[in-house]
Amino acid sequence: xxxxxxxxxxxxxxxxxxxxxxxxxxxxxxxxxxxxxxxxxxxxxxxxxxxxxxxxxxxxxxxxxxxxxxxxxxxxxxxxxxxxxxxxxxxxxxxxxxxxxxxxxxxxxxxxxxxxxxxxxxxxxxxxxxxxxxxxxxxxxxxxxxxxxxxxxxxxxxxxxxxxxxxxxxxxxxxxxxxxxxxxxxxxxxxxxxxxxxxxxxxxxxxxxxxxxxxxxxxxxxxxxxxxxxxxxxxxxxxxxxxxxxxxxxxxxxxxxxxxxxxxxxxxxxxxxxxxxxxxxxxxxxxxxxxxxxxxxxxxxxxxxxxxxxxxxxxxxxxxxxxxxxxxxxxxxxxxxxxxxxxxxxxxxxxxxxxxxxxxxxxxxxxxxxxxxxxxxxxxx
Numbered sequence: 001x002x003x004x005x006x007x008x009x010x011x012x013x014x015x016x017x018x019x020x021x022x023x024x025x026x027x028x029x030x031x032x033x034x035x036x037x038x039x040x041x042x043x044x045x046x047x048x049x050x051x052x053x054x055x056x057x058x059x060x061x062x063x064x065x066x067x068x069x070x071x072x073x074x075x076x077x078x079x080x081x082x083x084x085x086x087x088x089x090x091x092x093x094x095x096x097x098x099x100x101x102x103x104x105x106x107x108x109x110x111x112x113x114x115x116x117x118x119x120x121x122x123x124x125x126x127x128x129x130x131x132x133x134x135x136x137x138x139x140x141x142x143x144x145x146x147x148x149x150x151x152x153x154x155x156x157x158x159x160x161x162x163x164x165x166x167x168x169x170x171x172x173x174x175x176x177x178x179x180x181x182x183x184x185x186x187x188x189x190x191x192x193x194x195x196x197x198x199x200x201x202x203x204x205x206x207x208x209x210x211x212x213x214x215x216x217x218x219x220x221x222x223x224x225x226x227x228x229x230x231x232x233x234x235x236x237x238x239x240x241x242x243x244x245x246x247x248x249x250x251x252x253x254x255x256x257x258x259x260x261x262x263x264x265x266x267x268x269x270x271x272x273x274x275x276x277x278x279x280x281x282x283x284x285x286x287x288x289x290x291x292x293x294x295x296x297x298x299x300x301x302x303x304x305x306x307x308x309x310x311x312x313x314x315x316x317x318x319x320x321x322x323x324x325x326x327x328x329x330x331x332x333x334x335x336x337x338x339x340x341x342x343x344x345x346x347x348x349x350x351x352x353x354x355x356x357x358x359x360x361x362x363x364x365x366x367x368x369x370x371x372x373x374x375x376x377x378x379x380x381x
Contacts, residue, residue, distance in 0.1 A: 011065040018058040024050040024090070024149055047098070052090030052108075054149045059083050064121065072127035078120055085114040088147040092154060108154035115161055117142050131174040139166045143195060148205040159206045163192040170218075181222040189214040194242075196270070196308055198249050199352040209308065210244035212269055228286075233279040240269040242308065250309035251353045259355045264308040275302040289329040293336075296322045306351035312359055317345040325373070333376045344368040 003011045029047045064078030088111040094104040123137035143162040147154075170185030191212040198205050216238030223231040242248070248264030251257040280297035303316040320343050325336030350362035 013063040016060040024052040047095040049093040240272040
């Protein structure tokens with residue numbers, strides 16, 4: 001339910017329901033090479049045969065209201081109550097060299113966890129002029145916990161909900177006859193029980209670090225230089241730290257990547273670059289009732305660590321893209337060419353350590369790519 005938007009007090013109230021069921025069915029096999037894994041003499045392969053069902057049910061009620069407390073000044077408050085329940089049933093059969101030993105089977109029957117959380121939003125914004133608005137906000141959110149259904153031990157402890165307090169202050173502006181848009185912001189994120197993904201030879205699991213903190217600056221900009229030329233850009237600097245992670249997963253590289261635990265407190269968060277930037281330009285050339293649209297865009301990333309121990313790292317890179325599109329009258333059709341990752345940068349999609357195996361990298365992000373696009377917009381039926 002939503003109120004009319006022409007009142008001093010506006011509000012929204014509503015509900016949300018979700019139900020889902022996921023079935024994991026089939027084998028996962030790992031082949032060991034004795035020269036590389038002398039700790040497992042006589043075992044050439046192992047297979048985990050899954051028949052696991054995980055169910056999720058979530059119910060939430062929420063409401064938010066905005067009150068104009070003074071001319072041009074608005075106070076917003078929102079509250080949400082969420083209840084979630086997760087269930088896990090199934091069996092994982094273990095086979096060594098094709099031979100099953102039921103002693104090593106993992107069985108879960110009727111395991112369930114539930115949790116309820118209150119989350120909220122508080123914000124204050126003020127119009128300093130018709131084209132400049134400032135704001136401060138505090139948001140509390142959470143990401144639900146759950147079972148590691150892909151783990152080889154179905155009775156392992158579930159991972160806990162992740163809680164986030166997000167503080168932000170900034171401006172939304174339109175300047176110089178609305179030809180320039182600048183949106184600067186500063187932010188501080190505080191995490192508790194932050195969820196961290198860990199890769200293993202036979203599974204991928206989620207576990208909890210204790211606390212983490214992020215703070216930084218963000219700037220989004222647009223400049224309509226002329227009726228034909230537009231520039232866009234963004235900059236972000238962020239500092240990330242595990243405030244407490246005393247039992248972080250790591251590996252003894254000199255000893256066949258034996259799993260060990262370290263204190264990762266003070267380390268950087270995975271996949272969190274210190275600096276990112278994006279700049280683009282679009283030039284539109286009218287051709288009668290049609291138009292030729294030229295675009296170039298470059299995204300810079302300063303690089304990031306892939307795991308909490310900060311050993312493996314993706315180095316800095318630029319992704320340069322360009323396109324030329326010819327749009328027909330009324331934008332009813334278009335034809336064009338494009339090039340992506342024109343600098344042919346190698347960027348990993350996965351970079352991780354696996355016990356007794358080593359460090360692996362997956363370069364699934366595409367290399368330099370070219371193509372042609374053709375689009376036609378059919379009339380309304």
